[in-house]
Amino acid sequence: MVDYIARDGVALLQVNNPPVNALSHHVRVAIEEGLKKAGQDPRIKSIVISGKGSFIAGADIKDVSKPTILELCDLIESSGKPVVAAIKGFALGGGHEIAISCHYRIAHEKSKFGFPEVDIGILPAAGGTQRFPRLVGLEAALDLIPSGRHIGAAQAFKLGIVDKVVRGDAVEEAVKFAKSIAGEPLVDRRTSQRPVMGAENAFLAAAVKLAMKKKKGMIAPIVCLSVSFMGSLLPFEQGIQVEAAEAVVVFTSGQMGALQYAFFAQRAAPKWLLPCGASFKTVKGRPIRNAAVIGAGTMGTGITMAMLNAGIPVTLVEQDRKFLDKGVSLLKLLYAGSVSLRKITQDQCDAILSKLNTAVGYKSLTNVDLVIEAVYENMALKKQIFAELDRICPPETFLWTNTSALDIDEIASATRRPDKVLGTHFFVPAYHMKLLENVRGKLTSAETVASAQMFGTRIGKIPVVVGNCHGFVGNRMLHKYVYEADFLIEEGCWPEDVDMVAENFGLPLGPFKVRDLSGLDIRVRGLLEQAKAAGIEINPATRFLNGERISLLSKSLVDKGHCGRKTGRGFYNYGKPGGKIPLNDRFIKDVIVEYCAERGIERRKVAYQEIEERLFLPLINEGFKILEEGIASKPEDIDTIWLLGYAWPRHTGGPMYYANMVGLDKIYNRICHYNELHKHSAHWQPSLLLKKLAASKTPMKDWMEVAQASSKL
Numbered sequence: 001m002v003d004y005i006a007r008d009g010v011a012l013l014q015v016n017n018p019p020v021n022a023l024s025h026h027v028r029v030a031i032e033e034g035l036k037k038a039g040q041d042p043r044i045k046s047i048v049i050s051g052k053g054s055f056i057a058g059a060d061i062k063d064v065s066k067p068t069i070l071e072l073c074d075l076i077e078s079s080g081k082p083v084v085a086a087i088k089g090f091a092l093g094g095g096h097e098i099a100i101s102c103h104y105r106i107a108h109e110k111s112k113f114g115f116p117e118v119d120i121g122i123l124p125a126a127g128g129t130q131r132f133p134r135l136v137g138l139e140a141a142l143d144l145i146p147s148g149r150h151i152g153a154a155q156a157f158k159l160g161i162v163d164k165v166v167r168g169d170a171v172e173e174a175v176k177f178a179k180s181i182a183g184e185p186l187v188d189r190r191t192s193q194r195p196v197m198g199a200e201n202a203f204l205a206a207a208v209k210l211a212m213k214k215k216k217g218m219i220a221p222i223v224c225l226s227v228s229f230m231g232s233l234l235p236f237e238q239g240i241q242v243e244a245a246e247a248v249v250v251f252t253s254g255q256m257g258a259l260q261y262a263f264f265a266q267r268a269a270p271k272w273l274l275p276c277g278a279s280f281k282t283v284k285g286r287p288i289r290n291a292a293v294i295g296a297g298t299m300g301t302g303i304t305m306a307m308l309n310a311g312i313p314v315t316l317v318e319q320d321r322k323f324l325d326k327g328v329s330l331l332k333l334l335y336a337g338s339v340s341l342r343k344i345t346q347d348q349c350d351a352i353l354s355k356l357n358t359a360v361g362y363k364s365l366t367n368v369d370l371v372i373e374a375v376y377e378n379m380a381l382k383k384q385i386f387a388e389l390d391r392i393c394p395p396e397t398f399l400w401t402n403t404s405a406l407d408i409d410e411i412a413s414a415t416r417r418p419d420k421v422l423g424t425h426f427f428v429p430a431y432h433m434k435l436l437e438n439v440r441g442k443l444t445s446a447e448t449v450a451s452a453q454m455f456g457t458r459i460g461k462i463p464v465v466v467g468n469c470h471g472f473v474g475n476r477m478l479h480k481y482v483y484e485a486d487f488l489i490e491e492g493c494w495p496e497d498v499d500m501v502a503e504n505f506g507l508p509l510g511p512f513k514v515r516d517l518s519g520l521d522i523r524v525r526g527l528l529e530q531a532k533a534a535g536i537e538i539n540p541a542t543r544f545l546n547g548e549r550i551s552l553l554s555k556s557l558v559d560k561g562h563c564g565r566k567t568g569r570g571f572y573n574y575g576k577p578g579g580k581i582p583l584n585d586r587f588i589k590d591v592i593v594e595y596c597a598e599r600g601i602e603r604r605k606v607a608y609q610e611i612e613e614r615l616f617l618p619l620i621n622e623g624f625k626i627l628e629e630g631i632a633s634k635p636e637d638i639d640t641i642w643l644l645g646y647a648w649p650r651h652t653g654g655p656m657y658y659a660n661m662v663g664l665d666k667i668y669n670r671i672c673h674y675n676e677l678h679k680h681s682a683h684w685q686p687s688l689l690l691k692k693l694a695a696s697k698t699p700m701k702d703w704m705e706v707a708q709a710s711s712k713l
């Protein structure tokens with residue numbers, strides 16, 4: 001766990017606890033023993049602490065409630081022999097706290113530093129909130145601790161966290177350095193004994209404001225700020241007492257459990273399992289050596305960039321040279337932007353673009369491992385493209401389609417290789433968003449799924465396997481939320497009432513601000529297409545589609561030129577086309593009132609609780625139906641999709657975790673209540689799985705056993 005290597009008067013304590021050298025209880029004990037042994041050995045003059053592979057990524061998250069990292073930090077700092085941290089890889093959380101308790105820090109140029117505690121709902125409560133401001137000053141501490149972000153060695157050096165940055169072996173350098181300082185006085189090297197530079201409250205207000213914006217609804221960042229600030233006004237020992245007292249507040253807030261669940265859910269989601277039993281453990285994917293993307297629109301160029309960034313050579317294909325050139329110009333513009341923002345160098349940009357090829361038509365695609373089709377959502381067009389690709393591409397080429405809702409089986413039916421067809425639902429912008437829904441069709445092979453998951457990870461995404469149904473997991477659940485938002489307006493709310501409740505819940509934007517951003521006309525087009533497919537002609541009086549309640553409010557607004565931000569008016573008034581500040585508008589309210597009057601809908605005052613329940617319960621109910629049908633293989637997958645794809649507030653864990661936290665019996669009863677009131681909305685019919693889980697009080701980790709047992713009946 002911790003190797004003790006004594007050499008030439010230096011004791012090297014090397015943590016060896018894969019995969020990330022977390023400070024599990026036995027590691028802490030072994031470091032403590034090593035320090036004592038070195039302290040007592042007269043031949044040892046100085047000590048180096050390092051980690052095998054990487055330094056230390058922090059406390060073991062499964063084991064954070066045992067507070068001995070603080071004692072360890074005190075032991076290190078009070079050592080009479082100099083202690084040097086040799087840092088490569090990550091010095092995070094408790095690992096960072098250990099590092100700043102050492103008397104000196106030598107870091108490899110690629111090492112990373114940070115306090116990610118806030119993102120798992122806790123504080124750097126092993127003295128970090130007190131030592132760090134004493135090391136770097138209050139302003140930098142109030143910036144870094146509540147942000148949770150990592151910084152590189154160069155910045156750590158500038159801030160005074162690191163004493164020396166090296167290119168070679170940090171451990172060898174640290175050992176050499178430790179030897180050179182043997183016997184030197186350590187008084188001014190003890191971080192806790194330093195005064196806090198810049199302890200003025202001017203930073204505090206700005207830091208609180210930023211934390212409230214960037215970590216909306218989260219308690220830990222705000223507590224970190226107040227503890228670090230208070231500590232800067234107090235002697236170190238008193239600051240530590242404040243830290244410990246406030247740590248209890250966050251440990252018992254409920255957010256810690258949700259955030260730690262989210263951390264592990266995100267790591268569990270790519271680990272796929274199919275109903276047939278094949279899984280990431282049993283089936284290997286085929287690596288993608290080169291690829292083609294069909295369609296140079298927003299999605300196609302975004303997907304191309306995601307692949308190029310991962311070093312995969314891509315051929316971008318269009319049917320028309322004009323569209324192709326437009327797409328390539330957009331892509332080059334985005335890379336030029338990254339160069340000017342210094343995210344990449346010009347050389348890196350040139351290297352990336354050297355892997356881009358372009359083609360008009362599909363003829364050249366005779367030697368690609370993968371084609372991702374990313375044209376607009378039109379089934380007939382997609383089928384035609386797939387049939388053609390099937391004729392041209394080698395039989396082993398994977399043919400994947402980027403779609404947010406269309407039937408993968410129907411697209412696959414246009415080919416002779418349905419086993420190699422799969423849906424890739426990328427989120428906009430595709431080069432940036434972390435989530436990738438990999439949609440398996442009925443005939444998609446396990447090897448194709450394995451390859452898509454491997455591919456997703458390679459291009460820096462969190463890939464989640466989902467089954468084939470309208471909207472897959474994310475959009476299927478979202479549709480219910482969007483429907484209810486419209487119904488709430490019909491029944492008496494204003495757009496700002498509904499948006500306020502959604503935003504108070506933790507979403508960055510409410511449903512109507514989102515719709516104004518994406519365009520009301522897009523939603524109306526979707527509704528009209530749905531109606532057309534059902535053979536129904538929409539008229540102003542239409543209120544049902546296939547027996548299901550629908551709202552044509554968006555259509556009424558679009559008919560009056562309200563398409564959202566782009567036209568300056570949607571559910572809000574933005575002053576001018578492309579305006580960004582939403583203002584409430586009497587005219588829009590008149591349209592809503594008129595719309596309701598024409599349809600004989602009586603408006604009423606809708607209570608806050610009803611708005612919240614009607615927005616979120618249908619999507620939660622749909623989540624349980626998705627589990628019941630095997631569309632998702634575990635609740636963590638659904639939560640990951642919502643956290644990464646739809647900005648669900650992380651401190652509530654995701655919709656499924658949130659439901660569990662509220663209590664499934666309560667959730668089930670409220671859904672039954674609304675089901676009685678809204679017979680024309682199937683999304684209120686309670687999920688049978690939810691009913692069973694609520695009655696049996698099954699813990700979340702065992703939900704899928706109940707789901708599987710039910711599906712076998």
Ligand SMILES: CC(C)(COP(=O)(O)OP(=O)(O)OC[C@H]1O[C@@H](n2cnc3c(N)ncnc32)[C@H](O)[C@@H]1OP(=O)(O)O)[C@@H](O)C(=O)NCCC(=O)NCCSC(=O)C[C@@H](O)CCCCCCCCCCCCC(=O)O
Pocket residue numbers: 019020022057058059060061062064065066067069070090092093094095097116117120122123124125126128244247248251252264267268
């Ligand atoms: C390090 C990483 C950046 C590496 O990323 P990479 O992508 O390479 O790898 P993965 O993320 O996939 O991880 C691989 C593998 O490792 C697992 N894992 C990672 N980190 C941890 C961890 N810290 N603990 C456990 N397991 C970990 C991960 O799950 C993967 O496993 P798998 O099976 O899927 O392969 C990246 O991993 C990363 O960012 N990690 C998290 C780093 C982090 O968050 N560090 C901070 C930890 S918290 C901490 O350090 C706290 C300290 O400040 C001390 C606080 C003391 C508290 C004292 C409190 C006193 C008050 C008590 C009140 C009690 C009240 C009560 O309980 O009643």
